[in-house]
Amino acid sequence: MVFVLDTNKRPLAPCHEAVARKLLKQGKAAIYRRFPFTIILKKSVDESEIKATYRLKIDYGSRHTGLAILRGQEVVWLGQLDHRTDIKEE
Secondary structure (H helix, E strand, O other), X not given: OEEEEOOOOOEEEEEOHHHHHHXXXXXXXXXXXXXXXXXXXXXXXXXXXXXXXXXXXXXXXXXXXXXXXXXXXXXXXXEEEEOOOOOOOX
């Protein structure tokens, strides 16, 4: 899934990679960030568009922390945060 921003840099619902590729080829969107890959639309979007609800799930661990963004039961984005283990108290 690709993150999408409107012309005012407000987040919209993420879209599939193929849809993002199509928008970029048609010139309707531009690349905003490379990581995480985010596109920004060139034309404004209707404000009355229904927004889906998303949940952030966090799985804490001693060496890694897992992050997930869910829409219902569908996984939209996964990430892993690696903790530093080379720091010691003196």
